[in-house]
Amino acid sequence: MKRTSSNASTAAHEGPLFSASSGHLKSRTVAGGYARITIEVDRLSTPEPGQFVLLRLREGPALPRAFSVLAAELGRLEFLLKLDGTLREALARAAIGTEVVVRGPYGTPYESRIGRDRRYVLAGGGSGIAPLLHFAAAHPELTEAVAFGVRGRAVRDLLPETALAVEEEDGETATDRLRKRWKRGLGILACGPEPMLRGIAERYAGEPGTYVSLETRIGCGFGACQGCSIETRSGMLRVCRDGPLFACSEVPWLR
Ligand SMILES: Cc1cc2nc3c(=O)[nH]c(=O)nc-3n(C[C@H](O)[C@H](O)[C@H](O)COP(=O)(O)OP(=O)(O)OC[C@H]3O[C@@H](n4cnc5c(N)ncnc54)[C@H](O)[C@@H]3O)c2cc1C
Helix, strand or coil, X not given: CECCCCCHHHHCCCCECCCCEEEEEEEEEXXXXXXXXXXXXXXXXXXXXXXXXXXXXXXXCCCCEEEECCXXXXXXXXXXXXXXXXXXXXXXXXXXXXXXXXXXXXXXXXXHHCCCXXXXXXXXXXXXXXXXXXXXXXXXXXXXXXXXXXXXHHHHHCCCCCCCXXXXXXXXCHHXXXXXXXXXXXXXXXXXXXXXXXXXXXXXXXXXXXXXXXXXXXXXCCCCCCCCEEEECCEEEECCCCCCEEEHHHCHHHC
16 A cells, blocks of 8 residues: 655655565674664665664564664665663564564655755764764765764774764763754754753754654554654644654754
8 A cells, every 4th residue: 555645745755554574684783782783674665864664573572663774775774772672672682584574664754854954963862873874874965963972882883883972981972962063053953862852952942953853652653543643833743754853843842
C-alpha cells in the first residue's frame, strides 16, 4: 500500500506503509553502554537524514521499536543504540546473521522541516548523535559545526568519524559545546535525552531556527494510530509523521 501525502513536505518520503523487509545483522561493536550495528536489508528505500525505521527481531518480542539511521546506503543501514531496554540489549547480544524485520523509512526528513536560509550547529547527546551525523554527512552546506556529547570515553571507539565531548574527561557536555559554537544567525538542530533538550529549549527557543528532534513511543510509524501525538502550538501533531523534528517554538511545554 502506498502512503497518501497531504502536503509537499510529506511527499518527499513516499514509501510502503506496512510491507516489512527482511534484514540481517551484519556487524556490531559494543562499547560504553552503546552498540553500533549494521543491518543489511533488501527492498527498502534509502532513509534520508532524520528519518527512522522500525526494527524487531524475527524471533523475539513482537512489537517493533523506532531507530534513527546513523548512515545509509543502498541495502545497508547503520544504527547507534543505547543499551537500555529489551530490543536494544537483544540486538547487542544477537549472533551476526540474525534476522531483523525492518519497516520504513518513516518520518519527515530534517531537511524538509528546516529553513535553508541559515547554517546549523548540530547538538547531539548519546544516541541522539545518530541522525545528526547522518544529516552532517548529507548536508555539509547546512552544517556549521557539531556539538556532540556522551558519557564514557569508550563511546569514542564507536564513532571515530566525529569529535565527542566526554563529560568526565573534558568537563563539558554537548550543551556546553553548543554554547561555544552557536552565535546569532545560526540555527540549532538538537537531538538527545529530554533533559538536554529542555536545557536547549530554555535558552534558545526564542531564537529563530532552533529545532528539536523528539522521541515518544511509536506505534504504527506512519500516522494512523495517533499514539505518538504531542501537543504543539498548531494543535496535536504526530511525532512519527509530522516530526520527529519540531521547531522549538512549537513545543512550549519542553521548557
Ligand atoms: C524517532 C525515534 C528515533 C529513535 N532513535 C533511537 C536511536 O537511534 N537509538 C536508540 O537507542 N534509541 C532510539 N529511539 C528510542 C527507542 O525507540 C526507544 O527507547 C525504544 O523503547 C527502545 O526499545 P527497547 O525494547 O530497547 O527498550 P524498552 O524495553 O522499550 O525500554 C525503553 C526504556 O524504558 C525502560 N523500561 C522498560 N520497561 C520498563 C518497565 N517495566 N518499568 C520501567 N522502565 C522500563 C527501559 O529501562 C528503558 O530505559 C528512538 C525513538 C524515536 C521515537
